[in-house]
Amino acid sequence: MTESSVVMERIRQCLQAELNPSLMELSDDSARHAGHRQQATHGGGHFCLIIASEQFLGQGKAACHRMVYRALGLMFSEEIHALSINIVEH
DSSP states (O other): OOHHHHHHHHHHHHHHHHHOOSEEEEEEOGGGGTTOHHHHHHOOEEEEEEEEOGGGTTOOHHHHHHHHHHHHTTHHHHTEEEEEEEEOOO
16 A cells, blocks of 8 residues: 555545545545655645535535535645645535
């Protein structure tokens, strides 16, 4: 199992535990950022997330993003450098 796949599994587990999503699609976008100065100095992967959860109902996009950030917590300090989030109704 690659480091990226381990991180992706941890992301899935955290989001499942906190948000119980009805839809979750996660992809590793790190290869598109290889060689960028920030990638070399900050580490962590670049990921894209498409997610739907009943907890998002009635919430604005910013509130939904905050819920995702809270669910992932400390992963942003070392394992996640960037996360593109697409909140969808499902």
